[in-house]
Amino acid sequence: MSKMYKIKSVYIRIVVAIVALLVIEPIAEKAEVSITFKTEIPYSSSGGTGLAYLDGKLYVVWRHINDDMLNFMYSTDNGKTFTNKITIIETSSAAPCIVAHNNAIYFSWIGIDDHKINIGWFTKWNSKGYQKITLGESSDDGASLASVGNTLYMSWKGYGNSALNFMESTDNGIKWINKITFNKTITCLL
Numbered sequence: 001m002s003k004m005y006k007i008k009s010v011y012i013r014i015v016v017a018i019v020a021l022l023v024i025e026p027i028a029e030k031a032e033v034s035i036t037f038k039t040e041i042p043y044s045s046s047g048g049t050g051l052a053y054l055d056g057k058l059y060v061v062w063r064h065i066n067d068d069m070l071n072f073m074y075s076t077d078n079g080k081t082f083t084n085k086i087t088i089i090e091t092s093s094a095a096p097c098i099v100a101h102n103n104a105i106y107f108s109w110i111g112i113d114d115h116k117i118n119i120g121w122f123t124k125w126n127s128k129g130y131q132k133i134t135l136g137e138s139s140d141d142g143a144s145l146a147s148v149g150n151t152l153y154m155s156w157k158g159y160g161n162s163a164l165n166f167m168e169s170t171d172n173g174i175k176w177i178n179k180i181t182f183n184k185t186i187t188c189l190l
Helices: 010-023
Strands: 045-054 057-064 069-075 083-091 097-101 104-110 116-122 130-138 144-148 151-157 163-169 177-185
Touching: 045 104, 057 097, 057 104, 069 104, 083 116, 097 144, 104 144, 116 151
Parallel strands: 045 097
Antiparallel strands: 045 057, 057 069, 069 083, 097 104, 104 116, 116 130, 144 151, 151 163, 163 177
């Protein structure tokens, strides 16, 4: 039997509202949509959270405040409740990222000891039902992921520097190619 939880974070509520607006078909060109979430999850995060939508499910990822382990849950009712929490035995030094790509949930995190960028994807929805690769790239902050067509994109700030980097994968995250590094420094990765 799975437990239902409610979201506590205002940040999560705002992002859920934005994601919900993106998946709602516009009624009119200037229609206003108001969504209020009063759900709470009895967990705390030591950094930001991530959201992704796939096949009628809204997924949330966060790193736990006490042990930095990655946690996941999903909602089948547009964010009103979240169920089926799983924790994977991976820890992150920065907020994780999550994206839907080619009918799978992908996520990224930064290794605590080595600052290496890791990419994972679920093959089954349980704590051991994922695959991962560790890239040779490092970061002080989390890596961002985006999906366009059959290509995954990643951006990150370099480890020990502020260089902005981009790479892409056309084989579902197995190989990352075409790295671009901008020599100008940045202070924040959005």
